Amino acid sequence: MILRRLLSLYGLLFFVFVYAPILLVVIYSFNANTLNMMIWDGFTLDWYRQIFGLETSLAESATYVDSTDQLWGAVRTSLIVALSTSVFSTVFGTALALAVARYRFRLARFYRTLMMLPMIMPDIVLGIALLIFFITIGMNLSMLTIIVGQSTFLISYVFVTVSARLAEFDTSVEEASADLGATPAQTFRKVTLPGIAPGILGGWLLAFIISMDDLVITYFIAGTGNTTLPIHIWGLLRRGIKPEINAIATLMLLFTLLIAAIGLYFRSRRQK
Amino acid sequence: MTPFDTHPAGVFPAGLQDRKIMPSPLEIIGARKAFRTPEGGTMTALDGISLRLASAEFVTLLGPSGCGKTTLLRTISGFETLDAGDVLIDGTAVTQMPAHRRPVNTVFQRYALFGHMSVARNVGYALEIAGRDKREIRMRVGEMLELVGLTGMEKRSIAQLSGGQQQRVALARALAGKPKLLLLDEPLSALDKNLRQKMQQELKALQRELGIGFIFVTHDQEEALTMSDRIAVLAHGRIQQIGAPAELYQTPANLFTADFLGESNLLPVTLDGSAAQLADGQGFAAVRPAGKATLLLRPEVLSATAPERPGLSFTGVIRETYYTGTDHQVSLETGTFGTIRALLRTGNALPGIGSTLTLHAPAEGLHLIDEVAP
Numbered sequence: 001m002i003l004r005r006l007l008s009l010y011g012l013l014f015f016v017f018v019y020a021p022i023l024l025v026v027i028y029s030f031n032a033n034t035l036n037m038m039i040w041d042g043f044t045l046d047w048y049r050q051i052f053g054l055e056t057s058l059a060e061s062a063t064y065v066d067s068t069d070q071l072w073g074a075v076r077t078s079l080i081v082a083l084s085t086s087v088f089s090t091v092f093g094t095a096l097a098l099a100v101a102r103y104r105f106r107l108a109r110f111y112r113t114l115m116m117l118p119m120i121m122p123d124i125v126l127g128i129a130l131l132i133f134f135i136t137i138g139m140n141l142s143m144l145t146i147i148v149g150q151s152t153f154l155i156s157y158v159f160v161t162v163s164a165r166l167a168e169f170d171t172s173v174e175e176a177s178a179d180l181g182a183t184p185a186q187t188f189r190k191v192t193l194p195g196i197a198p199g200i201l202g203g204w205l206l207a208f209i210i211s212m213d214d215l216v217i218t219y220f221i222a223g224t225g226n227t228t229l230p231i232h233i234w235g236l237l238r239r240g241i242k243p244e245i246n247a248i249a250t251l252m253l254l255f256t257l258l259i260a261a262i263g264l265y266f267r268s269r270r271q272k
Numbered sequence: 273m274t275p276f277d278t279h280p281a282g283v284f285p286a287g288l289q290d291r292k293i294m295p296s297p298l299e300i301i302g303a304r305k306a307f308r309t310p311e312g313g314t315m316t317a318l319d320g321i322s323l324r325l326a327s328a329e330f331v332t333l334l335g336p337s338g339c340g341k342t343t344l345l346r347t348i349s350g351f352e353t354l355d356a357g358d359v360l361i362d363g364t365a366v367t368q369m370p371a372h373r374r375p376v377n378t379v380f381q382r383y384a385l386f387g388h389m390s391v392a393r394n395v396g397y398a399l400e401i402a403g404r405d406k407r408e409i410r411m412r413v414g415e416m417l418e419l420v421g422l423t424g425m426e427k428r429s430i431a432q433l434s435g436g437q438q439q440r441v442a443l444a445r446a447l448a449g450k451p452k453l454l455l456l457d458e459p460l461s462a463l464d465k466n467l468r469q470k471m472q473q474e475l476k477a478l479q480r481e482l483g484i485g486f487i488f489v490t491h492d493q494e495e496a497l498t499m500s501d502r503i504a505v506l507a508h509g510r511i512q513q514i515g516a517p518a519e520l521y522q523t524p525a526n527l528f529t530a531d532f533l534g535e536s537n538l539l540p541v542t543l544d545g546s547a548a549q550l551a552d553g554q555g556f557a558a559v560r561p562a563g564k565a566t567l568l569l570r571p572e573v574l575s576a577t578a579p580e581r582p583g584l585s586f587t588g589v590i591r592e593t594y595y596t597g598t599d600h601q602v603s604l605e606t607g608t609f610g611t612i613r614a615l616l617r618t619g620n621a622l623p624g625i626g627s628t629l630t631l632h633a634p635a636e637g638l639h640l641i642d643e644v645a646p
Contacts, residue, residue: 170382170384172384173384173386175371175380176385178371179349179350179371179376179377179446180377180398180401181373181401181402181449182401187372190386191386194388195388
């Protein structure tokens with residue numbers, strides 16, 4: 001009995017430990033105290049107003065001056081990068097997963113392991129390797145290098161997600177489709193694709209979220225002109241922690257949860 | 273170019289010319305197929321199989337698992353390619369044709385229905401692929417669902433159907449495209465016994481009504497006997513015997529068929545050219561070359577009452593009896609022949625376990641097989 005209570009307490013503490021800091025960021029983002037965010041000083045939306053470039057009553061010293069345009073520029077860059085990268089890695093990751101699952105060829109297992117590798121590779125190593133690679137082949141660091149670089153490891157995430165779906169996909173329906181006269185292309189479009197769609201969608205959303213969030217690898221290959229949101233936030237933090245950052249973090253959190261919710265919604269709709 | 277022109281003369285058996293005029297729904301000529309095993313060896317799945325449907329028959333491929341029956345079916349549907357030999361459908365060689373271009377459809381063992389489509393889209397799939405217009409598809413789907421007794425279930429999703437209903441959808445889907453031949457891969461194995469028997473009768477009736485050939489794969493001998501016009505018994509990649517159910521059951525050509533179809537008592541006999549002699553000295557007339565052979569005695573041939581005409585008799589002690597309603601299954605322990613199993617009608621009183629009983633077999637119930645039982 002005591003053991004059970006201790007276990008419940010442990011479970012509770014675990015969740016407090018994980019989620020309390022995140023919850024605090026959200027709470028602080030509404031705190032009017034401009035000097036010490038840990039002391040509640042009344043409710044305000046000023047930090048959000050500041051982000052969106054609206055009129056506020058904040059003193060200039062309390063904010064990251066003229067950050068608004070740069071912030072939204074970074075958001076735009078991040079969205080373009082995340083969208084391109086996730087689409088790119090979803091197409092290639094899915095194609096790879098299909099190839100490895102369907103065709104029997106030598107070294108198939110080796111390829112499978114090779115595809116997992118970028119996920120456990122230290123980000124720093126990958127970042128340095130990509131930087132050296134781009135410099136060696138004479139590519140100027142740009143948004144393109146970010147997209148190419150991120151895709152190299154995001155393909156792995158899509159590959160794993162789609163592979164999991166393919167493993168439980170009953171291939172006899174593909175035979176049934178061919179038996180009923182469908183060409184391989186028709187079978188893929190009408191049977192295979194709808195069957196593994198939840199895996200593909202899941203992989204795409206995962207790639208999108210990870211791309212939006214990646215700092216280390218992107219930092220190496222971004223160059224000067226292309227600041228993504230994580231890099232921009234990292235730059236702000238080096239100028240001290242100001243409450244504004246809480247509002248940015250809260251909005252990012254909200255955005256990520258929204259994407260995850262969309263993913264879950266489509267998954268549950270499919271399984272009905 | 274007809275399929276026959278692709279082969280050198282003399283490859284085919286006599287009567288080939290007739291086949292051009294009256295094409296058989298299905299003809300398999302010298303089919304061979306070997307698979308590589310993971311250990312690096314080869315496993316012969318089809319070892320020279322030839323089979324010809326005379327007309328729109330219901331032919332069952334019967335055999336134990338691993339006998340090659342599923343492989344044979346998959347070479348007809350196009351999911352396996354032959355190492356040697358040919359497959360002809362309606363007189364046209366389809367040996368090199370991919371599965372999606374062959375005019376046959378399959379009812380799969382575990383149905384393989386499209387879970388993300390409604391019943392109507394499943395059934396209409398072949399027509400949708402063929403690019404037929406929506407009205408025609410809707411009408412055909414309605415007809416097919418009526419045929420299998422699922423009228424009005426167009427909108428249902430596959431998950432909402434019972435196993436038996438899914439079976440019927442699979443059947444309707446395979447028939448909707450009007451195939452020249454329907455292939456059925458153990459389609460009833462997942463159903464419970466009552467439903468299975470009902471479906472057996474329905475399938476047979478359906479085949480007669482549609483007038484197309486059915487190739488039915490099963491390992492269930494009872495199912496094969498009930499439904500088929502002809503049964504091909506397969507073992508070790510070869511057709512052991514092919515014929516009508518009664519022919520195979522009453523006069524099997526070899527020990528495998530005798531043993532695989534129904535219960536059998538196999539007794540060794542010695543032939544002297546005009547008669548056969550059993551180990552205990554009893555004999556009966558048999559004009560066959562001298563040597564050794566095996567006598568097949570079906571359990572239901574034996575009776576406890578002496579027949580008017582002379583036959584064979586076996587005396588022994590009753591070891592076990594089972595009551596089945598219509599019959600008594602009796603195991604009789606005879607000294608010379610070991611255990612003999614008999615099926616006796618329940619009309620007569622049966623002595624208890626341990627008592628001595630004499631069983632009689634009439635001469636017309638005896639069948640000789642030219643093989644020696646191991």
